Amino acid sequence: MKKLCKILGLNQSLDDDIKVKVNSALKDEDIQYGRKVLKLIVSEKNIVTCIRTNTYQREDYKKGFTVAISNVRRNETSPFTYHKTLNYGDCIMEKRHARKSGIDEPVFLNTKGEIAEGATTNVFFVKNKEIFTPPLSCGLLPGIIREYLLHTFKIQEKIILPEDVTKYDEMFLTNSLLGIMPVRKMEQHVFESMTIGTRLSQELFQG
Known part of the structure; x- marks a missing residue:
């Protein structure tokens, strides 16, 4: 701050x-x-x-979030993208629109079509027990829990495209309020597992 x-x-x-x-x-x-x-x-x-x-309930973590790609693009060239300010009208509007469609969290692509972040979260994917997350250069807020995970675990920063999502076993979201939230479904793709996201969430709350 x-x-x-x-x-x-x-x-x-x-x-x-x-x-x-x-x-x-x-x-x-x-x-x-x-x-x-x-x-x-x-x-x-x-x-x-x-x-x-606090609107997040224990049941949310058990069933996992449903997320979808937003039509709004995240501007990775804007300095405001990388800092927490009140300049988040896009996030508020997209979050409201998503909830009307039964979506828990909209996910933004940047102007290059790369996955950047959720409206209020950072995004992570898991493949063969390895964890991946978009690099800051994709246009995202370096959240507190994201930074904690990067410093605590072996996590690879990698550019991820929407068409890559089906290659991953898991997805989870993070922010300082919800902690770590497993994702059950992104668009039409249902992830095979929520094991690692759930374990990390439990360890975070217990810690």
Whole structure:
């Protein structure tokens, strides 16, 4: 957050202000037990904490997500693609549109037709127990859980095209709220397994 404030030229002193606001919000029992989640927003004038209900349920992890390719393309040439800002109108609109069609998460391709990321997630694929994920150059947010997995496990960054998806045994999604979410189906392709995604998810929550 400090790095992004510097990039955007936001003159905010984060240390003390954020510590007070976050510590106050974390006293909420619903946040402590994961029923609600905390969101922190920083602007030139304000530091705002928002609390909302955690919509992810245990059943979601058992059945796995259903995902589909969005018609909207991710712009890998935009600097905003690589930072978490409020500039995510495409993600909100595509997420709403997907849910109306029974899709849990839309997946964006970049302008070259390569798989980039989900509307709110990073994407991973598994083949013969090896894990793959698109490189940052495909145009994606370097999420916290993505970075954790890359530093903890042997994961290969690889350009993946939509037509490659059927070659993989598994797929899973990550972000700091849902952790690691196994994917059951992408478009018409049903993955053979959710074993590794489920195991990593359980290990993350237990840790």
